[in-house]
Amino acid sequence: MYLKMQMLVKQIAPSSWDRLRFYTSRVHTFNQFQLQETETSNVHDSVLARLGEMPPIFPNLRQFYPGSKLSGSNSLIFFLTSTISEAALPFLSIPPPNVRDLGPSLALLASKSPHIRSLMLTANVAYSGFSSSLNCFANLDSLFVSHLSHYEADFIQSVMSLTKLTDLTLRLVSFSCTGIRNSFPSLKRLRLHGSGPDLCNFLRVISPSVLQDLDLRWSEEEDSQTIEAVFNAVVCFSSTLRVLSIDHITPILLPWDDDAVFWLLFKSLFQLTQLRNLSYGISMSLTKKQTAEVASAWPHIEILRLNAFLWKGDIPPVQSLAYFAQRCPNLITLDYPVDLAVPFDSKALPPRAISTHPLRSFHCTLDDDVTNPVAIALRLYLIFPALKFVDGRGDRWDEVQAILDTYHLLNGMRS
Known part of the structure; x- marks a missing residue:
């Protein structure tokens, strides 16, 4: 059962408490996310305290997502039970009013709800005693930490002590892995945002035989040497990595006129032969020849998104997408740049679909308008007869979609 917290911002008559308790004893999820921060701050302390009277009004909670005010309130203890398995402190990144340290709240959570398996910490305040509190969550397998500007020196070491952790997100200004070796024996999914050197050092301490899903973003300007070191650390997971996303938040200090630098960086990822899903946000130019190499790199690829493209040199023609049809038998989603200047033979009609690709x-990542929607739709249909959805960054892709729909309708009538 799910309780909408709108009822808690209103006055509750004493005669209504017993009836309320009947329902709330069946509540499994307490979530203030749907309320605006102004609404959650209007919940009177007396109401929060009354909710926490013994016996607990939420004795069977499993998911606990308090707002900012409750996260830093003395009433927090009244909501905590040993049944909670998922929690956030607070659920939104807005820090609690007049609270600079959520360490005591985290300690309460660790004491009263030690069986938590998933934990989110997102407030831009201090979490004093973080290490000792975190050690209480022996069953923690998912940890999300973001926006923290203050944390203790042994922060990373305490995170790495969580041997059952399988899913970790760290979005921090900086973090140090000095003196740490071979940690996270169970980590399968990692989302890491930080500076290039921090990303590189962190990846080097992870067991290379477990990680399957990796999301990297750097938040500082980086030179080619630093970025190359990060890529070298990534390819160490070649035997296990299935999902990879690489992007940047701030500028990259690379020679933009040297296509070879960008291509060599990207090409190093060809070593990850087990990839099923790749999203790549670093700009580069591509040619028809390189398209053939990309299509041959990952035989098991299902989703391929090359989201940033430098428009110069030879742009891959639409026909080059045939390489993916020939060499990527499992591909279902493709974001790729292609030349939209396609000649059209007015006598050409869509043949009966034969291919089973x-x-x-398909999403065209080239920032250009479609000049001939019929020609583009026909080319795409001939290469990928099962194609259902097309769009791009330029104009008139809605016309391409409508024509593609017509082709499917015609083929359906023929069969």
């Missing part, structure tokens, strides 16, 4: 979605 499963591609369903």
Whole structure:
């Protein structure tokens, strides 16, 4: 059962408490996310305290997502039970009013709800005693930490002591892995945002035989040497990595006129032969020849998104997408730049679909308008007869979609 917290910002008559308790004893999720921060701050302390009277009004909670005010309130203890398995402190990144340290709240959570398996910490305040509190969550397998500007020196070491952790997100200004070796024996999914050197050092202490899903973003300007070191650390997971996302938040200090630098960085990822899903946000130019190499790199790829493209040199023609049809038998989603200047033979009609290639979605990442929607739709249909969804960054892709729908309708009538 799920309780909408709108009822808690209103006055509750004494005669209504017993009836309320009947329902709230069946509540499994307490979530203030749907309320605006002004609404959650209007919950009177007396109401929060009354909710926490013994016996607990929420004795069977499993998911606990308090707002900012409750996260830093003395009433927090009244909501905590040993049944909670998922929690956030607070659920939104807005820090509690007049609270500079959520360490005591985290300690309460660790004491009263030690069986938590998933924990989110997002407030831009201090969490004093973080290490000792975190050690109480022996069953923690998912940890999300973001926006923290103050944390203790042994912060990373305490995180790495969580041997059952399988899912970790760290979005921090900086973090140090000095003196740490071979940690996270169970980590399968990692989302890491930080400076290039921090990303590189962190990746080097992770067991290379477990990690399957990796999301990297750097938040500082980086030179080619630093970025190359990060890529070298990534390819160490070649035997296990299935999902990879690489992007940047701030500028990259690379020679933009040297295409070879960008291509060599990207090409190093060809060593990750087990990839099923790749999202790549670093700009580079591509040619038809390089498209053939990309299509041959990952035989098991299902989702391929090359989201940033430098428009110069030879742009891959639409026909070059045939390489993916020939060499990527499992591909279902493709984001890729192609030249939209396609000649059209007015006598050409869509033949009956023969290919069984499963591609369903194509997104053109070239920032250009479609000049001939019929020609583009026909080319794409001939290469990927199962294609259902097309779009791009320029104009008139809605016309391409409508024509593609017509082709499917005609083929359906023929069969």
